[in-house]
Amino acid sequence: MSLLPKSLSRVIESFERLPGVGPKTAQRLAFYLLHVPQESLEQFAQSLKDLKSHTVLCSICKNVTEQDPCIICVHPGRDQQLFCVVEQPTDVLSIEKTGKFQGVYHVLHGCIDPLNNIGPDEIYLADLIKRLSKLGTGSVEVILAMNPNMEGEATAMYITRQINELAANGGKPVKVTRLAHGLPVGADIEYADEVTLSRALEGRREF
């Protein structure tokens, strides 16, 4: 004997499948939606249906986009020789929010993670190398903006090696940089971990 109406338990099940949503949260959300106007529910439903059919990956930078190529790749004000390599499309949003980056992106959709069977071929790495091999004149810089963890570091090292190989085989010389590591703004030195603090010391700049 199931107490819950089937339509309600189906909504709960759908919410439960989302990452970070447990059975209690799913139940709370579903019961909340019972008080929402039908119109909003229909909108929510329609947006879910359209989610994938109305989005594509940009054929150049692999970011999630509505039109191909994406607005960043075709933007005339963007420096097409300054690349920022990120792991996820959400990283693009974070970097765009700073307003400090005027180049183009390359989204890997993951990082090299041998423990989870993700090698260089499972992410959009070959596409980056291909992009770099087809550049015009002028200096080129690749900013590696991987997450500062073990997998991110390994991916950054792998990409650097690939870029250097490209240059050794007659390609253009490419300047490879990484995001600075150090204390987050607003943090307490007292609570900073040793690795972050030693990176902050190494990367100190003239005042």
Added chain:
Amino acid sequence: MSLLPKSLSRVIESFERLPGVGPKTAQRLAFYLLHVPQESLEQFAQSLKDLKSHTVLCSICKNVTEQDPCIICVHPGRDQQLFCVVEQPTDVLSIEKTGKFQGVYHVLHGCIDPLNNIGPDEIYLADLIKRLSKLGTGSVEVILAMNPNMEGEATAMYITRQINELAANGGKPVKVTRLAHGLPVGADIEYADEVTLSRALEGRREF
């Protein structure tokens, strides 16, 4: 210039409207759904559309149900003279999970909360009194299972007064009980607050 595809930002907006879901979580969930098969998305969408059209409130106990009256109200094994009054439909689920209650429910859909402009007429309280006034022979018990906070206590007191008035006006005498207050199982006495601990002392039972 919006970076996000419209279909993606619509999903993010829908998630953001849910209680306890902030902009970052909404973004994370929407990007997660990009990797989900279209079929699952359609199912999710359909379940949202059907949510309200396939559920009704039981005309007797006001619980959320598929059929009216609900399966608890029509169940032959349930004691129709033993009532458990709860604030929300989710409370019914929690109490049913214990398997210790064989009576019927009455869902108030809220509690008396003057600060939020919710008076006795905004919840299904009159329906409870009506139910109690139409009882047959045999002893009647009403268990008040409101949340143990100020609003819950006030609601419980108000209901008790109403039931007593009903009895004074020639209705059946009704035994009114409350859920026990005390230490939650597995808790530390050291960390229990004074109110809980004094309730636990007051409500002590022979070993």
